[in-house]
Amino acid sequence: MIAMPTLVANTGPGSQPVTLGPVLSIFDPVHIGIDEFGQPVRVPLIYRNMLIGGEPGSGKSALLNAIVAHAALSLDCKLILLDGKRVELGQWRRCAEAGAFVGPNMDQARKLLTRLQTMMDNRYTFLEECERRKVIPGDAFTPYLVAIDEIAYFSATVGKKQDREEFAALLRDLVARGRAVGIIVIAATQRPSSDIIPTSLRDLFAWRFAGRCTSHSSSDIVLGHGWAQQGWTANSISPTNPGVGLLIAEGGTPQLVKSAYLDDATCAAIARYAATLRNTVNQQAATTPADPAGGVSAA
């Protein structure tokens, strides 16, 4: 948890100001569920990305929501949300940066990723000038969590071929280069096929979570080639047990995890609280200097 000044929200004329509770940090490991022994599974996400694959109904959006919840409560992290279905991440809309919640709109999605790419380049220039290699807690610029529900929607389904290719190239660049400058990409796909997730892209994700997959090869596309043959296949997960998946870190071995589940009402409550925290911080910080390397909302 990070040290934050006490946050006091003014709830309106005639009401007493309310002191707000503690917040999280994106530099803390993120609780994503429990392992086979019931022990908590926490994954460090800063300087890393996560790929979430699995058939429809396997629990991808639920896991994405659990991660976004942590990020929303982390006031040292800004949120960018791309949601082809609009309702999967929609509850976090008020926690996202201005203009950084994109629904099923290819044009907006491309523009947003292009702005992120520009910001990433600016941040690298800034780090280079400071003779540093990565962002650190309390840095001049804030990490961003970029959550994408259904990569294939933008990279293979809607819009013109050229736009889809541009989206895929932008995403790959963010995943490849964003880590050191605090851009964390968490991307879900219900089509773990080699056209959506080529090996070269898959290997850029430090964390990979395979919910139930329809075949051994889909499972391998998420986890890495050869795991199914060694007995680690998300194809053997029961379709009646959503949220269960195999989690692997780069260089590691798969681990069976049951993801944490936030139902709609809980998500909505956390989102409201996180939005209040964020508004309060923004009001209190209105007079402090801007991000020297530029934020996406200002770009």
Ligand SMILES: Nc1ncnc2c1ncn2[C@@H]1O[C@H](COP(=O)(O)OP(=O)(O)O)[C@@H](O)[C@H]1O
């Ligand atoms: N960790 C979990 N624990 C319990 N139920 C879950 C969990 N994850 C998902 N579910 C159930 O499965 C349903 C489908 O999950 P969802 O995340 O929407 O799947 P996907 O995005 O892969 O299509 C949810 O509506 C919920 O009822």
Ligand SMILES: [Mg+2]
């Ligand atoms: Mg989903």
